[in-house]
Amino acid sequence: MPxxxxxxxxxxxxxxxxxxxxxxxxxxxVALPGSLEAIARLSQAGYRVAVATNQSGIGRGLFDMxxxxxxxxxxxxxxxxxxxxxxxVFFCPHTAxxxxxxxxxxxxxxxxxxxxFDVDPEHTPTVGDSLRDLQAGAALGxxxxxxxxxxxxxxxxxxxxxxxxxxxxxxRAFVLDFLADAQE
Ligand SMILES: [Mg+2]
Ligand SMILES: [Zn+2]
Numbered sequence: 001m002p003x004x005x006x007x008x009x010x011x012x013x014x015x016x017x018x019x020x021x022x023x024x025x026x027x028x029x030v031a032l033p034g035s036l037e038a039i040a041r042l043s044q045a046g047y048r049v050a051v052a053t054n055q056s057g058i059g060r061g062l063f064d065m066x067x068x069x070x071x072x073x074x075x076x077x078x079x080x081x082x083x084x085x086x087x088x089v090f091f092c093p094h095t096a097x098x099x100x101x102x103x104x105x106x107x108x109x110x111x112x113x114x115x116x117f118d119v120d121p122e123h124t125p126t127v128g129d130s131l132r133d134l135q136a137g138a139a140l141g142x143x144x145x146x147x148x149x150x151x152x153x154x155x156x157x158x159x160x161x162x163x164x165x166x167x168x169x170x171x172r173a174f175v176l177d178f179l180a181d182a183q184e
Contacts, residue, residue, distance in 0.1 A: 008126045015035045039085075055093055091109075
């Protein structure tokens, strides 16, 4: 029986460099060192990789769907070029004022991913650089992992992380730890 295995990743600050001015175009979308190779390791180990990303820049009118699609096409192509595969990208286009159910820390996007792939949350790790990524995962009972790229160091310094949060230098370090644990 095939094992369905999924890892949920935040995008900005985990896969690509984050910016307080938002990532608004494919040119501004720059992969963090080793992140795409880390995704490739997950793909090759049989994991599906799903991205869940707040993109309120759409709701704020800073960029449009064409730009977001172009960024994600670049992400998919660059991952594929190193042997990785991003199986799904879920995004929330809303601002906090919209009070939607998908914007993290709400768990709506993660819930959709878990339903789409029909997996157990307790076996579906969630990786992020912000508290709200961890809160969304914790709300569903996902194992939660903080990376220290992007806003990660600030997030760690601010404290108040959900119980059980594990901390890694970056996505590469997470993947190496995670795959080593999975083999035990
Ligand atoms: Mg982030
Ligand atoms: Zn939303």
